Every structure is written in structure tokens, then in C-alpha cells.
Amino acid sequence: MSVATETDRQGEAPSGTRPFAGFEWLLAGRYLRTRRREGFVSVIAGFSFLGILLGVATLIIVMSVMNGFRKELLEKIVGVNGHIFATPIDRPLDDYDVVSQRLRSIPGIKMAIPLVEGQALASSQTGNGGVLVRGIREADIKAIPFIGGNVRRGTLDGFDTAGGVAVGKRLADSLGLQVGDSINIISPKGASTPFGTAPRIKAYPIQAVFEIGMTEFDASFVFMPLGEAQAYFNRDGDVNVIEIFVDNPDRTQVVRDAIEADAPRPLVLSDWRQRNRSFFNALEVERNVMFIILTLIVLVAALNIVSGLIMLVKDKTADIAIMRTMGATSGTVMRVFLITGAAIGVIGTIAGLALGIVFAKNIKSIMAALNWVTGANLWDPTVRFLSDIPSVIDWGEVTSVVVMALVLSLLATLYPAWKAARLDPVQALRMG
Structure with a gap:
């Protein structure tokens, strides 16, 4: 009885300390490492990581270009044509x-x-x-x-x-x-x-x-x-x-x-909003649609985390049963798999954030390099109105993208972690 009590204390974080014990981080890290027997699970985790990375980076890059496009067009259209137009009446x-x-x-x-x-x-x-x-x-x-x-x-x-x-x-x-x-x-x-x-x-x-x-x-x-x-x-x-x-x-x-x-x-007045309303409305609709489409990339990557963790839980059924019989609580098991899934999402989001910002800040140089490599003009100004590809990073939008990716990643880990915590150790050992 005393052994079980002591083990329970190790499985649960003491009051007033951090909610995740050191051995929970260690165990989650071991589950993330590639081993031959668990190679397929690791492949799914890798694709989940790449999906979140590319989804976050692409969202930041595309939204920055759309912001730059709108800002440049607004400045040039309004800067050359004026803001209010007064014409005579009588x-x-x-x-x-x-x-x-x-x-x-x-x-x-x-x-x-x-x-x-x-x-x-x-x-x-x-x-x-x-x-x-x-x-x-x-x-x-x-x-x-x-x-x-x-x-x-x-x-x-x-x-x-x-x-x-x-x-x-x-x-x-x-x-x-x-x-x-x-x-x-x-x-x-x-x-x-x-x-x-x-x-x-x-x-x-x-x-x-x-x-x-x-x-x-x-x-x-x-x-x-x-x-x-x-x-x-x-x-x-x-x-x-x-x-x-x-x-x-x-x-x-x-x-x-x-x-x-x-x-x-007496004058008839009109302004730049009236003259360019359909144009800027079309830009806003395109921007919102692109955000929704690219968010689906992050959502698919989050669903990959779900499938990967479910497979990991099934593969580790015997390990979970042994931990439970040694005194680990259901909360301990749940936290281990929460850390495992969240690590994929958090690291992928941070990597995507870094890649997106670097790409958005140097997009003109990158475009020039791509033009040199391909030998073609990938940004045709006669089609896209502007001479150069613009990019303006909106840090509020970047924060929203990062928060959205983190929330989706964390939500994706809840169900597999809950399933792992609900495993009956006796039945799991019998099945193993």
C-alpha cells in the first residue's frame, strides 16, 4: 500500500509545482524518437510536423503579400487620383x-x-x-x-x-x-x-x-x-x-x-471608396478566401497528429498497462500523450513562424533568385498591376495564425490522450 502511494505521488505533480513531471517529459520524448518497430508512427508524426510548418509559413507569406498588395494599390491609386473629387453642377x-x-x-x-x-x-x-x-x-x-x-x-x-x-x-x-x-x-x-x-x-x-x-x-x-x-x-x-x-x-x-x-x-462630391469599391471589395474577398483555404492545411496537419497519436496509443497499450499497474495515474498517462502531440504542433508552429517571417521579409530577393534560376519572369507586372511583389507583415495577423495553429494542435491531442488515460490496465495486459 505504501509503495502504491509513493508511486502515486511520483505520477502526480505535487501541489504548487509545475503540472508536468520530469519523467513525463522524458517518456514523451522517447515516444517521439524513431525506432524501427514504430517507424510508421514516426513517419506520420513527421508529416504532421511538416504540414503545420508549411501551413503556418504559407499563411504568413500569403497574408503578408495580400496586405502588401492592398497597401501598394491603395497608396498608388489614392496617391495619384486623390481622395475626394469635386465636379460642378450648375x-x-x-x-x-x-x-x-x-x-x-x-x-x-x-x-x-x-x-x-x-x-x-x-x-x-x-x-x-x-x-x-x-x-x-x-x-x-x-x-x-x-x-x-x-x-x-x-x-x-x-x-x-x-x-x-x-x-x-x-x-x-x-x-x-x-x-x-x-x-x-x-x-x-x-x-x-x-x-x-x-x-x-x-x-x-x-x-x-x-x-x-x-x-x-x-x-x-x-x-x-x-x-x-x-x-x-x-x-x-x-x-x-x-x-x-x-x-x-x-x-x-x-x-x-x-x-x-x-x-x-454647389458641387457634386465623390470619394475614392465609391470609385474603387468593387476593386477593393474583390481584394478583401480574395484575401479572406485564401485565409480559409490555407487554414485547411493546418487543420489537415492537426488531424494527422490525431491519427498518429491514436496509432501510438495502440502500439503502447502494453506500456501504458504496465505504468498503470506500477501506480501511474490516468492523469499521468494523459499528460504524457498531451506532451507528445503538443510537441509536434508547437515545434512545427515555431518553425513555420520563423520560415514565414524570413520569406516575407526577403520575398523580393527570393523572387529575383527564382527568376534567375528558372529564366522566366514569375511576377508579370502587366498582369498584377504592380512592378514588384509587395509584402507587409501584419503582426496582429501573425499572432492570430500562431495562436490558431497552437490551439488546433493542442485540441488534436486531447482525444488520443483521453483514450490512453481510459485504458483498463488489466484488459490491456490480457490483450498484449
């Missing part, structure tokens, strides 16, 4: 200077830029393509960081008076043009003649070439001096729209309310 916007100045005085607004916009065809001796022509003043185009801060060739100095245009790098490359070459701008809305409206064709020298980093913009934007654009599109000293840039894009509605309360004249 009469042409010929008092744009007064209106712009009044808008700039409203709290939360950092820029109000009058623009003339029109679609046209750009051509050269080597090709042609549709473009969006934007008439803008020199001070305003320099104030837009994604344009003024990304001039690759030429200069924007003297933009108002030089009579030239600024074009995107991909447009210049596709038309085979350099700074100083002439680009033909063709508009269907030209002069009226007795035979109808004749197209307007005018050649402009290229003064500057910019690169925003977003394929669609770099291949279609042509910036023209505001006065020249008004003459080209037959604007009688007015503009199409005033683009408003706010300090905080997430507080656009607050600024809109302030504009409506203090507008110098």
Missing part, C-alpha cells in the same frame, strides 16, 4: 482658382488640384495606345509625391511654359520614345467643319518620364500643362474636376461633410 468650373483656395482652407485638406481630363490616343512611329490626358499646373504636379518624386528621365521644371508633356515609363517604352522625342496626341473631339467634327492631332515633346510603379498608370497617363489641355480639349477657361487630397484617407467622410457645409458653390 455651370462650368471656371472659378477653379477661388474654389481651390477655399477648399484648401478647410481643416483636413492638404491639396486641392484643378484638372482637365480627357481620353485620347497616343502614337509614335512604332506604335499607339489609349491614354488619359490630364491638364495640371506645374506646382500641383510637383506636389503629388508619386509623380513629382518619381521622375526617371527629364525634368518637371518649367512644365507650365515649356509646352511639353510628362508620360509614364511603360507608355514611353511601348512607343519607343525618349525625353525630347515627340508624341502625337489624337482626340476625336476636334474642330467642327462642314463635313463634321475632325479629329485633333497635335505633337508634343516629351519633357519628363515618370514611373509610379503601377502598370496601369505608367502605361496610360499623360500629364499636360493646364492651359494647353484647356485649349486642346476646347475648354473655355474651365476645368472638369478638382481633386482633393486629405490628411487621413480613412477620415474622408468627415472631410466630405465639412466641404458640403462650407462649399463656395
